[in-house]
Amino acid sequence: MVTTTDLRDLSRELADSKVLSVYLDTRLNDPAQRFTGRATLTAALRAARAQIEDDVDRILFDRAADAAYRVLPPPDDLWSAPGWVAFVTSDGVRHAGWLPVRPTSIAAWRDGPVVAPYLRALKQQRAVAVALVDSRSARLFRYVGGKLEALDTLVPVPEEPLGERETTSSRNGRSVPAPRGALATEGAERRRRTAFQRLASVLALRLGQLAEPDGWILIAGTPAWSRAAMETLPRHLRERALLSPTLGHSAAEEQIASEAKRAASALRAVHGQRLLADVLETAGAQGPAAIGMRSVEAALAVRAVEVLLLSPAFISDAPLEAETMVRAALAGGTAIEVLSGHAAAHLDRVAGGIGARLRFAVAEIPAIVLISLDVRPDDGGGRTRLDNPPYKDYPSRDNKDATSRSTLPIEGTFAGRTETDLAVRDRRVTRAGGLSPAPARLRRAHI
Secondary structure, eight states: OOOHHHHHHHHHHTTTSEEEEEEEEOOOSSGGGGGHHHHHHHHHHHHHHHTOOOHHHHHHHHHHHHHHHHHSOOGGGTTSOSEEEEEEETTEEEEEEEESSOOOOEEEEEESOOOGGGHHHHHTTOOEEEEEEOSSOEEEEEEETTEEEEEEEEOOOOOOOOOOOOOHHHHHTOOSOOOOOOOHHHHHHHHHHHHHHHHHHHHHHHHHHHHTTTOEEEEEESHHHHHHHHHHSOHHHHTTEEEOSSOOTTOOHHHHHHHHHHHHHHHHHHHHHHHHHHHHHHHHTTOSEEESHHHHHHHHHTTOEEEEEEOHHHHHHSHHHHHHHHHHHHHTTOEEEEOOHHHHHHHHHHHTTEEEEESSOOSSOOOEEOSOEEEEEEOSSSOEEEESOOOSSOOOTTOTTSOTTOEEEESSOBTTBSOOEEEETTEEEOSSSOOSSSOEEEOEEEO
């Protein structure tokens, strides 16, 4: 499975190439269903091919489809993971592999790979650093992609000997004995706590390394010592850490993996709620934040977005807009968070499923359209028609009268604006005329 960096590089490399993107839901509840994977792929490819009008384009698609069939895992292997993905060009397979989440089964043929559905899988790849702590040691594990890896065990660093100490009477030149020293048990307890502090300091550094750059931390073991280890973590790591009250120091690996999975889900939910609350509060104070598709689109155009927030519903209900937003974010080095649970539902309610934390405030929304459009020639009435035009008022997805797939005529204006200058590869759309010589794909428009 690829990382965010790999996905960004792949998206840039194939941006100008026709790519067949295939996502399959391979979660099976019945052994007899293991033969349905190929049928699902065939149905998705048939639907994608039916939308292709150009003969040359159809030939390239058929080559890519044949390569997708060849790389599809055999029926008995379809139990391996909940999902499967492949990015294929007419020259061959560029990426194929299992997904840790269940995607919607689709096949899409377009310029560049469809990467937005991949984001849900990427968040599952965040590592969980696990430490099982007692007073004498810390057992370390790393959980990622559903697999638990046992690492080393940390022990306290031995204290350097201080040599023979002078007695109080010899140091002060007195023969009067000093006050009674601590009991042996008190001294042993003090030495044990001192040794644990040294262990906790080393543990904090190691957990920070294992959880970088954006992973999670789970601390468990003996209650008193695990709490002490949690308090030793620096603040930026404590925000990504969870203390388990049930997982013991000698827990089996199956228990550790189950608890790590639960911890990752809980920490993702808390992290998403914290991010969303920060974005909404900052946007309400007119600070560097954006909510809603129009504001986020404008911020992405000037590369002002630091973190892009999306909901799963936005990705599935508005795939064209989501794909364009994700590509722009990847191109600008923007972090992308797909929220889940209550945070995702709240983002849908208040912002249509999309928001952003900005690097700097965008004082004025520029009239820049990032959404990919299909530009058709003159319809015979002196008017140019655009398939999938940008929203005029950016209504919510619940507005059935304004969908992302509508076809609107324009005459001398574009989305309610008067000055039109559409960059359509190497051609231009005139203000009141048609497009010459043939349909083209609008990649970016400045209006």
